Amino acid sequence: MAKIPAKVASKAKQISVLLMDVDGTLTDGSVTLASTPDNHALEVKTFDAHDGQGLTLAVTAGLRTGVITGRSSAALRRRCKELDIEFVYEKQGHKIAAYEDVLRKTGAKESEVAFLGDDLPDLTIMRRVGLAVAVANAAPEVRRAADYRTKAVGGKGAAREVVELILKSKGIWEEMIDKARA
Amino acid sequence: MAKIPAKVASKAKQISVLLMDVDGTLTDGSVTLASTPDNHALEVKTFDAHDGQGLTLAVTAGLRTGVITGRSSAALRRRCKELDIEFVYEKQGHKIAAYEDVLRKTGAKESEVAFLGDDLPDLTIMRRVGLAVAVANAAPEVRRAADYRTKAVGGKGAAREVVELILKSKGIWEEMIDKARA
Amino acid sequence: MAKIPAKVASKAKQISVLLMDVDGTLTDGSVTLASTPDNHALEVKTFDAHDGQGLTLAVTAGLRTGVITGRSSAALRRRCKELDIEFVYEKQGHKIAAYEDVLRKTGAKESEVAFLGDDLPDLTIMRRVGLAVAVANAAPEVRRAADYRTKAVGGKGAAREVVELILKSKGIWEEMIDKARA
């Protein structure tokens, strides 16, 4: 991760809730479908171990985490459980309702919420949160709407980078390193 | 996407039907087979979330979409359903019959049809449509036959790029952005 | 594909049998295992559509094709069937017996056989065939033993490149293009 710009750090240190898109953000944008013997197809999702390590550390550090996605799969739900992701909103064609539900449930101010996204449906939330982050390979419209753009692409460390950005801005990254669990 | 050449834009603005190859075009060319307990193998296909977003927007914008492929899988059929792809032709060793069927069903002129492809079996259609597009990593013969070559490789944004090319040439991309659904 | 060196072309034009390794050659070297509900794991293999197109054209052009591999999977057998690969030798810890079996069955001279490989177990065959080809990312020992090294890496067009190399050296590539089926 490059040096954190002062303006970004000042936003990042206020974050208590980290929300994320899934496809293209926690994954590399691959939508993988496996044909089944009875002529259906089931979803296979590929997440990233470094992202997972980061998101687990985020929870250990006291952040609350969540995902808001248009799709739905047992694969995603298992991964969220593994990473202690508290808010899991699936089948959200429009994402803003889920976002407002998180605000209600957490009582967080919008300035305390970060969102990491990659494509057009993420824009409505990104325009409202305290810290809007785009993955390196986000759509141009999304990159322009972001306060920060990760060096990592979606599904390959972008979430890890956001977690480090927030914990370093809060000055607690170093103490988290020794708390890492595999 | 780079600036659209005037000659390409003038072809693109006439398009009402977008046809596509599948393997190497809507996928990265991977042919993935998963062994099953009863000693068969089932197809796993990986599509791209950005492509999906683009193709959904294309339909919202009034384009009709279709795929013509030599293979066949439940995975492809599910993805086509998710993206409201109207024409799905599988097991087409020679693709031209399916193409002519689309012309009949839509009543579209050939100048109103775009085709996105990557390999030799796509050439017969590409020589006839109004807008022939090759993915960045298409076979050399296909790249030479194309009116336009995407910057993105197959399965990683090439279809999204064609949709943007068409909708921008029609001057309606900007208004579509806010219609995006996850 | 770069221009074919004269020495390579003179070897390539004599080829009537094309043998290949599988993992790292017809695939990118990924060994993918999918856990099953009953606590076993089944093999998933990813091949390349462009390689497939090339190998199908090779058969159409009259070449005989085969694979020799240390592993075994229903996925590989399905792919070989799709591509009309005549010789399929699995579980070959040492590959030379299978190679000699092909010589016997085809009656081909060693100078008429090409082999495409990527790692140490391929060396024994590569030292004997008329045309030994290494994929771009082969082990250094294998690259050194090869008459030709593809520009493409294993599982991403290396087999296609060998087929083009052979058919172009024979002067029949151009006429094959229109015979391509999807």
Add this chain to the structure above:
Amino acid sequence: MAKIPAKVASKAKQISVLLMDVDGTLTDGSVTLASTPDNHALEVKTFDAHDGQGLTLAVTAGLRTGVITGRSSAALRRRCKELDIEFVYEKQGHKIAAYEDVLRKTGAKESEVAFLGDDLPDLTIMRRVGLAVAVANAAPEVRRAADYRTKAVGGKGAAREVVELILKSKGIWEEMIDKARA
């Protein structure tokens, strides 16, 4: 592999036990989950054929090998069996207990143990072993703690590179080449 620094070679030639992390080390860090018909998700893991060839040669050369990981899957267990990996520790949130168990079982001195890792939970072991190696794309904290950093990224030849590093330092790589089995 680049030329081996003398200091690294002197550590490497003492190694008799090679321990490794799994995700991000023997894999590229992908955590792939496949949804099942009954709404669960099963793990799919992708290993590397070149790594496998190297690890098999390591065992042939008399090294003892093992993995220590926080996750658990039938896929990993099958791969370990294929590669004659002797020590397989799964579900190790903290890895140090497994490491000490290996020391006990083998009677090896810490200077005779090598560890290959990529992320924060690997640090506790890497600080103790005779030869600590980080994959090219390891977390910065891990790269700094390593005696050697592979040129290859995790899951794409890093383990092969460590095996070559050790066997070349012992001066026995050349004689192993002809012992390779597919």
